[in-house]
Amino acid sequence: MLLVNIGQLVTLRGSSIGPRRGSSLSELGIIANAAILCLGGMIVSVGRTKDALRDPWLKKNRKRVTEIDCRGHVVLPGFVDSHTHPVFTHPRLLDFEKRIAGANYEEIAEAGGGIRSSIEGVRKASKAALTEMVAAALQDMARHGTTTVEAKSGYGLNLESELKALAVIRAAARRWPGTVVPTFLGAHVVPPEYRERSQEYVKLVCEEMIPAVARGNLARFVDVFCDRGAFSGEETAKIFQAAEEHGLAVRAHMGQLTETRLQPFLRFNPASLDHMDHVHDADLPLLAASGTVATFVPGANYFLGLNRYPEARRFIESGAAVALATDYNPGSSPTLSMPMAMSLACTHMKMTPAEAITAATINGAWALRLADRKGSVEPGKDADLAVFDAEDYREIPYWFGVNRCELTVMNGMPAES
Amino acid sequence: MLLVNIGQLVTLRGSSIGPRRGSSLSELGIIANAAILCLGGMIVSVGRTKDALRDPWLKKNRKRVTEIDCRGHVVLPGFVDSHTHPVFTHPRLLDFEKRIAGANYEEIAEAGGGIRSSIEGVRKASKAALTEMVAAALQDMARHGTTTVEAKSGYGLNLESELKALAVIRAAARRWPGTVVPTFLGAHVVPPEYRERSQEYVKLVCEEMIPAVARGNLARFVDVFCDRGAFSGEETAKIFQAAEEHGLAVRAHMGQLTETRLQPFLRFNPASLDHMDHVHDADLPLLAASGTVATFVPGANYFLGLNRYPEARRFIESGAAVALATDYNPGSSPTLSMPMAMSLACTHMKMTPAEAITAATINGAWALRLADRKGSVEPGKDADLAVFDAEDYREIPYWFGVNRCELTVMNGMPAES
Numbered sequence: 001m002l003l004v005n006i007g008q009l010v011t012l013r014g015s016s017i018g019p020r021r022g023s024s025l026s027e028l029g030i031i032a033n034a035a036i037l038c039l040g041g042m043i044v045s046v047g048r049t050k051d052a053l054r055d056p057w058l059k060k061n062r063k064r065v066t067e068i069d070c071r072g073h074v075v076l077p078g079f080v081d082s083h084t085h086p087v088f089t090h091p092r093l094l095d096f097e098k099r100i101a102g103a104n105y106e107e108i109a110e111a112g113g114g115i116r117s118s119i120e121g122v123r124k125a126s127k128a129a130l131t132e133m134v135a136a137a138l139q140d141m142a143r144h145g146t147t148t149v150e151a152k153s154g155y156g157l158n159l160e161s162e163l164k165a166l167a168v169i170r171a172a173a174r175r176w177p178g179t180v181v182p183t184f185l186g187a188h189v190v191p192p193e194y195r196e197r198s199q200e201y202v203k204l205v206c207e208e209m210i211p212a213v214a215r216g217n218l219a220r221f222v223d224v225f226c227d228r229g230a231f232s233g234e235e236t237a238k239i240f241q242a243a244e245e246h247g248l249a250v251r252a253h254m255g256q257l258t259e260t261r262l263q264p265f266l267r268f269n270p271a272s273l274d275h276m277d278h279v280h281d282a283d284l285p286l287l288a289a290s291g292t293v294a295t296f297v298p299g300a301n302y303f304l305g306l307n308r309y310p311e312a313r314r315f316i317e318s319g320a321a322v323a324l325a326t327d328y329n330p331g332s333s334p335t336l337s338m339p340m341a342m343s344l345a346c347t348h349m350k351m352t353p354a355e356a357i358t359a360a361t362i363n364g365a366w367a368l369r370l371a372d373r374k375g376s377v378e379p380g381k382d383a384d385l386a387v388f389d390a391e392d393y394r395e396i397p398y399w400f401g402v403n404r405c406e407l408t409v410m411n412g413m414p415a416e417s
Numbered sequence: 418m419l420l421v422n423i424g425q426l427v428t429l430r431g432s433s434i435g436p437r438r439g440s441s442l443s444e445l446g447i448i449a450n451a452a453i454l455c456l457g458g459m460i461v462s463v464g465r466t467k468d469a470l471r472d473p474w475l476k477k478n479r480k481r482v483t484e485i486d487c488r489g490h491v492v493l494p495g496f497v498d499s500h501t502h503p504v505f506t507h508p509r510l511l512d513f514e515k516r517i518a519g520a521n522y523e524e525i526a527e528a529g530g531g532i533r534s535s536i537e538g539v540r541k542a543s544k545a546a547l548t549e550m551v552a553a554a555l556q557d558m559a560r561h562g563t564t565t566v567e568a569k570s571g572y573g574l575n576l577e578s579e580l581k582a583l584a585v586i587r588a589a590a591r592r593w594p595g596t597v598v599p600t601f602l603g604a605h606v607v608p609p610e611y612r613e614r615s616q617e618y619v620k621l622v623c624e625e626m627i628p629a630v631a632r633g634n635l636a637r638f639v640d641v642f643c644d645r646g647a648f649s650g651e652e653t654a655k656i657f658q659a660a661e662e663h664g665l666a667v668r669a670h671m672g673q674l675t676e677t678r679l680q681p682f683l684r685f686n687p688a689s690l691d692h693m694d695h696v697h698d699a700d701l702p703l704l705a706a707s708g709t710v711a712t713f714v715p716g717a718n719y720f721l722g723l724n725r726y727p728e729a730r731r732f733i734e735s736g737a738a739v740a741l742a743t744d745y746n747p748g749s750s751p752t753l754s755m756p757m758a759m760s761l762a763c764t765h766m767k768m769t770p771a772e773a774i775t776a777a778t779i780n781g782a783w784a785l786r787l788a789d790r791k792g793s794v795e796p797g798k799d800a801d802l803a804v805f806d807a808e809d810y811r812e813i814p815y816w817f818g819v820n821r822c823e824l825t826v827m828n829g830m831p832a833e834s
């Protein structure tokens with residue numbers, strides 16, 4: 001496939017060393033009037049259109065190559081959405097309406113809403129029905145420019161239902177040309193039947209679930225929701241330890257509601273710590289010196305009607321690597337649009353459009369340990385691209401609430417929006 | 418045209434008396450398993466599918482009628498976007514980026530941004546080029562469920578360019594099957610060449626522009642931006658007076674930046690007062706007793722990164738009629754999505770989904786004095802409908818940043834999203 005006459009190509013090239021930090025977060029490697037040649041699902045050359053058309057191989061083989069004219073369009077690496085919870089059965093409309101009326105978490109739970117309703121839904125649902133829903137969500141994500149998605153379990157919360165959720169993610173991924181990274185989030189909350197017995201549930205996660213997930217090769221990561229009302233720092237470390245013993249990499253939800261000091265977790269080398277609304281100043285240099293990405297999910301702040309967002313500038317100025325993700329889930333962030341997450345980052349977290357693009361592509365790829373294959377437009381990387389109806393990349397977060405993605409290419413396969 | 422098997426039809430019937438106020442803002446008139454018959458661009462019957470199919474006329478003529486199966490979909494009156502500024506030439510990306518970097522209004526203007534850049538753009542642009550852009554915006558609006566749009570001039574700010582902008586609105590409206598209501602906003606700001614001479618500019622608006630607009634029948638409304646940095650209350654009253662003398666109805670931008678008391682304006686019976694971020698408690702009963710709608714445009718609050726939104730609950734509880742609009746414009750609200758405006762109203766202004774739907778349909782129609790034809794699904798009204806991929810109307814503001822509108826019907830003509 002040959003994309004030619006690209007008005008503005010955002011390459012993000014030069015990303016092999018490590019995630020973008022500090023001022024390099026805004027180095028987009030833009031080429032005007034660009035072309036990209038993809039063969040066998042891989043990017044083989046990137047440059048100016050006129051140079052590409054002079055290439056001897058292409059001159060000989062041009063007729064055999066599908067050509068897409070991208071005049072007046074922006075092309076960038078497909079978004080990497082590194083934090084989603086897509087395995088659920090129904091929108092939580094009751095929570096939505098109750099929250100508007102001023103109800104708190106407990107009142108919503110008492111009315112039959114909250115995470116418990118998602119857990120009941122997933123436990124009861126068939127694998128086939130769940131697979132349909134996840135597959136539909138993946139397609140919708142691609143329509144908004146996303147070509148790589150991290151997908152968590154976490155509404156099953158018993159061995160059988162967690163394995164079912166991961167099997168659903170695998171089945172849906174097989175039907176989608178993009179790339180799905182499965183994450184085991186058995187430690188999402190303590191399920192109702194283990195109320196007041198969280199130690200026992202953590203034991204179950206560590207001694208039964210993680211070994212089963214590892215045996216079945218069902219997940220790349222183990223995730224823990226470490227916060228008030230979920231799992232303590234000590235419990236998180238135990239679960240990380242079990243993951244490590246079973247050869248699984250780790251990541252965590254951290255600092256959404258309360259500040260947790262990061263040092264005890266960094267020794268497990270988590271790929272990413274997500275949310276990060278509350279973080280201690282002294283932890284920022286530790287994060288900056290680590291291989292861990294801080295992933296912001298401002299969709300949750302927006303949807304919960306908070307006026308507070310993660311303080312991205314503190315992170316960026318300290319040299320921490322930052323990524324952006326949707327947190328797609330039915331309770332706190334029912335959006336699967338990466339442009340929406342980027343709009344929130346620009347308008348409410350004072351990230352520049354260039355920083356938002358970087359956080360949504362190459363740094364998302366680092367947050368999934370996939371930067372060798374994803375997140376930039378460079379020869380040798382997977383042919384994952386997003387084509388936007390725009391003349392300037394800044395328009396992507398600017399025209400908010402509206403999807404201007406016209407086409408995505410996933411592993412070399414084009415899909416119209 | 419016959420829409421059948423509609424999962425959930427939101428009719429908003431019973432809207433002939435006046436705009437919805439207080440508790441009636443949440444009376445949606447929902448019919449499950451519904452059908453709508455439209456003939457000659459008009460709605461002729463509304464009811465349950467099984468009753469519709471028993472109708473003798475339909476039995477005889479069913480083959481001649483286009484049928485659309487709306488199983489698993491929500492159908493509602495097409496949105497009425499009662500406040501937009503679509504006649505502009507370019508996105509204001511400089512403002513966007515400068516604002517993120519912390520620049521204020523003056524610094525953005527000095528860097529060549531701000532409203533001045535839109536004015537220069539519109540003054541230089543050809544009528545044909547502007548018409549293309551407005552027509553494209555109208556099409557995009559329809560894709561998001563909007564079937565009636567108010568469109569303002571206001572980036573011309575001299576006689577020639579304001580008339581050009583209104584001619585552009587008329588030309589674009591002719592190419593669109595929906596309904597466009599043109600508004601003359603010569604009093605948007607004092608243009609640069611009248612700096613420090615606002616009295617002279619107001620004279621020009623009243624004595625040359627308004628008469629020319631009225632003569633050409635180019636607008637239904639005269640609008641004024643009454644606020645700090647724009648026009649004073651006294652100047653607004655003068656312009657309203659001139660509009661009245663020329664038989665044009667009025668509306669105003671009011672209370673966006675500063676509180677202005679409303680009494681002096683209500684005697685002109687404005688169709689709507691818009692923004693309303695700042696309003697005096699004592700004015701709410703006056704508004705409630707008037708025929709004037711308060712129109713909120715939360716997209717501007719969002720895009721400007723404000724943490725403050727209009728206090729919708731104060732208005733609703735006082736009995737004022739409230740509408741929602743996008744404020745589509747390149748400086749402060751580059752969104753044309755009514756579902757986005759509704760999401761903001763629910764998450765940040767604590768309007769219920771039912772109140773947001775009402776504000777975006779029938780009360781928008783009242784804000785344009787079109788409620789006899791628009792804003793509800795009732796026999797005799799124009800066939801303006803929006804079909805959403807959803808089982809419940811609350812999903813429309815819930816799935817934020819994503820467009821789930823699949824089809825709109827405008828004056829009886831279907832258009833896919």
